[in-house]
Amino acid sequence: MSEPDPVALNPSDLARARELIRAAERVAVLTGAGISAESGIPTFREAQTGHWARFRPEDLASPAAYRRDPEMVWQWYAGRARDVQAAAPNPGHTALAELERRKGEGFLLATQNVDGLHARAGSERLIELHGNLAQARCERCAHVQPWPGEATAPPPCPVCGATLRPNVVWFGEYLPSAALEASQLAFAQADLALVIGTSSLVEPAASLPLLTLRGGGAVTEINPDQTPISALVTLRLAGRASQVLPALLEDYV
Ligand SMILES: [Zn+2]
Incomplete structure (x- = not known):
């Protein structure tokens, strides 16, 4: 499997991605299994x-x-x-917690992952669409x-x-509607959506970045592999989240 290094990414793409992050007041992020793969979470x-x-x-x-x-x-x-x-959070999780601190109320992270690693990395404006394996509920x-x-x-x-x-969330169950509606609102209002390490196949989460595009916002996809939304996004960075995300925030202070 190819493992592109961020320095091997097109420098003008990287510069544009950094510019989009800086300029955006409202940032919505969707993450999938790809961001946790390097933390050793078994599927x-x-x-x-x-x-x-x-x-x-x-x-x-x-x-x-x-x-x-x-x-x-x-x-x-x-x-x-x-x-x-x-398992432990990796630099991709940590970078998103940092981005939240910089953007404050304009930030929301929705994840399809159930490993709880975003919360452990310090993310608070966080919606765990499919729940959390480290929790039980009544x-x-x-x-x-x-x-x-x-x-x-x-x-x-x-x-x-x-x-x-x-x-x-189990097979045959719906996503919690409040969590889904809050995510849809954040993506519809976002100036920038980041779509990270998700195959963009599983609905309804897969449609979230389309709401951003429809609302006139930009979408940056970070994924070593092509996905069904790759042809639609504003910018595509073909790399691993744990390398690309820290590189995007490098000189953002
Ligand atoms: Zn109870």
């Missing part, structure tokens, strides 16, 4: 080894699976919670808490006594 499929290899993803990550065998589903997610807790009252690492089966909610579940 769902990569995590399905040994005992878990014989299951289909929907046998582990659906409301029906949880009703059928809550203890098994809980144990699968306990393993995934350990995976994300063992099925009834929506109480959210850190993953209870000691539990080997779903424990009761400390607030209402109903059952806790992983705080992630």
Whole structure:
């Protein structure tokens, strides 16, 4: 696989990308699995080894699976919670937390990732569209808490006594509507959208940068691979997030 170095990126593209970032008052960012790959987060499929290899993803990550065998589903997610807790944010995550500090209220980061690494890097104006593997939430009252690492089966909610579940969006479930609407608004109003490390195939998140273009804003895509939106974006930087993002902010003080 090719791994372009940012210094190998077209210098005028890099200069233009820096200019767009500086000039923008409202910046909306969408990230996907690509930004976390270098933090060693296994994908769902990569995590399905040994005992878990014989299951289909929907046998582990659906409301029906949880009703059928809550203890098994809980144990699968306990393993995934350990995976994300063992990983650490990389310079791509850190650069986005820095950009937020510079842009303040005009900034929003929406992520498709469930690894919690943006929050751990310091991002606060953050929407985790698909939830967070390091958290459990109540099925009834929506109480959210850190993953209870000691539990080997779903424990009761400390607030209402109903059952806790992983705080992630499962197959067959909708994204939380408030999170999606806040993201859509931010992208529609953005002067600049950054689309980072996402295949741009999974809806409804994939359409977010199109809202920016429709509103007259610019879109910069950062991805070593071509995606369905590559032909539509204002600017494309073919590189890895952990290298390109720090390079974009280098002389932005
Ligand atoms: Zn509860």
